[in-house]
Amino acid sequence: MSALLHVEKVGKRFGGFVALQDIDLEVQPGERLGLIGPNGSGKSTLVNCICGTLRNEQGSVRFDGAAMDALTAHQRTRLGLARSFQLPRPFGSLSLAENLRIPILYAVNARSGRRHLSGPAIEERCRELLRQVGLAEKAHRLPRDLTQIEMRKLELARAMAAEPRLLIADESMAGLSHAEVDEIIALLIRLNGEGVTVIMIEHIMRAVMEFSQRLAVLVAGRKIADGNPRDVVRDPEVVRAYLGE
Amino acid sequence: MASLVAKDAGKAAAQPGLGNVAFIAALIVAAVAIFGVTRSIGNSYAFFAAYVVVQYIVLGTAWNILGGYTGYVNFGITAFFAIGAYSSVVLYKLAPWLPLPVMVAVGGVFAALVGLGTGYLTLRLRGVFFSIATLALAVVVQTLITNWDFVGGARGAYVLRPRLAPLIGGDYIQYLYLLMLGLGVIVLATARAIERSALGYGFAAIRDDEAAAEASGVPTLRLKLIATALSGGFMGMAGAPLPYYVTYLDPSSGFSLNYAVNAIAMPLIGGTSNWVGPIIGAVVVGGLQQYISVTISSAINVLITGLLLVIFVILAPQGIVGLFLRKKR
């Protein structure tokens, strides 16, 4: 079975600063991958390179066998890659429901061979997605009326609205309560059950351990571990660099 | 809670309010009524004054498609407007028998192409570079035209205005006015149709957060080019009848900064979030300018427009429409 996502020797610099170096990562279809590492280790930069928001100078990104390097971010989203932003970036002048409308109109409807969703169907879909993240009553509010936590949920919902084959959830659970964390884990596992491959980037170790089938660790722009979660968290280098003594 | 700009509030599955065709019909009725009223005043001056107001409704709405809807500021309004005006001059010299609507269409196409070209080179970069490029574009187009003898260069060009209006009779100015009203209908209908469509949502997403829009599947470059072409094209169309209106066109008046300031100030003062704002801005600011022009001086009125622009941008960024909606709550 060939990998859904194949990141090969990806490198990215900002001027003199090396953000990513020699990153090799494979994600199999249907897999649940956890990605952890200290702040500033390059996790979000890696996500940006995979999704096309940034261009990696070295290495290549392949999705479902096809090379992504020449494609823009919106083209990659249409092919089935979606991500939430670590710092929420909602569309400020649109209501929550309308925020979800954008990926439906531009990612889902634009896919060749898809039946076009229209009017009432889109409305219902937006409501359904908001329900799944617990924001249904605020469907007609503006993002500025939301708490930080609610904005993260909106981010996740917007990524889900694009009906991706691979979803990258970048710190969607920061600040959530214990119960809310459980909700999101359940949501992501349900999504995974429907066939969506998920990469979870988190600092909340409980969530990462519960969710991940495989765990990768990024430190200072390099991948230092990649494998079974139980083995990875016992790896001395990982403990030293991230988990602490 | 009806929030200020949640377009949602009025847009359930079957969008309430008039559908596009019904809206166009309503606009046409309004335009005919306005024309009738103006005609009944019986003074030619009414047509000249009203032409200017409608022209600014067109310019302001056109600017707003790229500015208010998509978030990209075009300072080169004079370039697109003048391209339309001077393409009419060229056509007048080559083929004066061409009906004016054809000249309007040609002017629009040329202006749209220039917009596309500028956009293609600069829209992949940050929005400020596009804005700066449009500012420089205005100077360059003016330089090119000032050096082009065929259209009269710095000395200007004369255009003979026919005495009688085709189709409707009366002075030719009435025909120009009718044409401008027609343009107004087209531009307003387009703006409103965009607002309520997927394209409008795409524009709004780009305006609010371009990177997030791109990540959500919005083809940002393509949409920005569409907005630039539409905006520039309509501005060119607004400029095309100008030579017939003024009968003598020279670069310093054709490229007057007043067109640019008004085209930006009116939507910003009226409100940029929907199609009503530019109309309110054109009527209020245009009316104010006429009044000040007559009572104090015409130089002061231009200064006051600039001051109003700055004041509104600082204190009332949502414009008159915004102030009104906020009071309603």
Next chain:
Amino acid sequence: MDASAGLLINAVVSGLLLGGFYAAVSIGVAISFGMLDIVNIAHPAFILLGCYVAFIGNTVFGIDPILATVITLPAFYVLGMLAYQVYYVAFERRDDQSLRGLSFFFGILFIAEVGLGLVFGVDYRSVQAWYTEGNLNLGVVDLPWRLLVPFLVGMVMVAALQVFLSRTFIGRAIQAVAQDQQALRLMAANPARIKRIAFGLSFATAALAGAAMIIIQPVEPSIGREYIGRIFAICVLGGLGSFPGMVIAAVTLGIVESLTSTFFGPSWAPAVAFGVLLLTLAVRPSGILGR
């Protein structure tokens, strides 16, 4: 010496001197846009203000135009700080910059142009000093004083600011703000205060640039618009945040414009800057020495 070679050499030399003047005109924007990321398209308006200050000083009080603007430097500096304060409160703090911030400066540009026209009229104005006529003859080339003095003004300004930015505490704080505001905040320094100082400096350069401008050419309110394209073309070509890059770009533009003027006619000069700007944006948007 061959006539056209002489023409060429003089065009190049004039262009070089013109480039120095363009550096004077652009350095304010190199600070406000290149370092503070504030798109102050109204900068030419304040240069024009400097022109008229020099004009008044020269014709009404009989003093040297450059001296006249030096005297008013503090006023320009304060004006710059005020302008930044308004910009900060109205736009930067609300994080709602692009559309409205740009329109704000456009409005200021327009108000200044119309205001100056109302006060001083639209006739061309110029100044008189020993260097507004005559050449410095260096053998094969003639350096008109009228070009040489603005060139020197430009070079002195750039050098002084470069020294200020790299050797003084505030100067280095400004560089820090330009590169990383977050880090500065963490060091308990207030970015807004430092930006205010930098913006004040930017306006102060406009005063001296104004003196240089009215020496080089007669001035009337609407010529500011021609300079916006030039200034931003220079800053973009040079690379935002780099003074040496800006100077190289200014000299390059000066020479290209001078050659165009000599061989194709002076009315084409304003278009050159736009061509340079578009070319740079299309090919290498980070500029020659940009970060």
